[in-house]
Amino acid sequence: MPRKPLRSIAGRTLLHRTIAMARAAIGARDGVALTVATDDDEIADHVRAVGCEAVMTDSAIATGSGRALAAALAQDVVPQFIVNLQGDSPFQPTGALGAVIAALEAGAPVATPVIALDWRALDALRDHKTRSPFSGTTCARAPDGRALWFSKNIIPAIRGEDALRASQPRSPVWRHVGLYGYALDALRAFEAAPPTVLEELEGLEQLRLLELGIPVMTVPVDPPSFDSSGIDTEADITRVEALIALHGDPTPPL
Helix, strand or coil: CCCHHHCEECCEEHHHHHHHHHHHHHCCCCCCCCEEEECCHHHHHHHHHCCCEEEECCCCCCCHHHHHHHHHHCCCCCCCEEEEECCCCCCCCCCHHHHHHHHHHCCCCEEEEEEEEEHHHHHHHHHHHHHCCCCCCEEEECCCCEEEEEECCCCCCCCCHHHHHHHCCEEEEEEECCEEEEEHHHHHHHHHCCCCHHHHHHCCCHHHHHHCCCCCEEEECCCCCCCCCCCCCHHHHHHHHHHHHHHCCCCCCC
């Protein structure tokens, strides 16, 4: 999607919505700087026009996490923790940012939110992937919350699904939310390592962390008011605009 951050969704740009959501999530929390990292002058101008700081980063940086590190290192005081909120994920669950920060403060080198899907939500995700197979990411996690794998496929495969549906309201599938928190050293290690084959095949940068042996702690959060996936396709914009028309606009004012 050319110029994706500047695309309009129900009258507000995608990036404008992400900035507004981030500001609301930060609230009155002290010691937090909100910065948009970009390599595009038009995007930087738009960010500043809505009253947010923009940092220009090297266009050779290949991932959002690498761009977040560059923005963090450009600050007058380099932060202990860096939260990388992806610019194309403006509809985050309430409390996701706080949950990620809490996990970092408890010692997790990397933390990211996940949502438990009930059967209806799993059916909706399966239907969505018939049209947009690379939109939406799922996560397999250990009982202690450590991420075992992330995929653009729906994981795990489910044997005996009919029996499970009859016995429990929740499916075994967790949907990943596009928000990452890093301790500074973990993010430095990520950026110092080359992309991995599996990372490039799936198009998921967090797989590099798992292949490096860096634990990723997943934190369960409640679903947002509606769809929490990123905006990747024209169909995603159409779907979100229909949800806004039906349920109202969840994006707070700036």
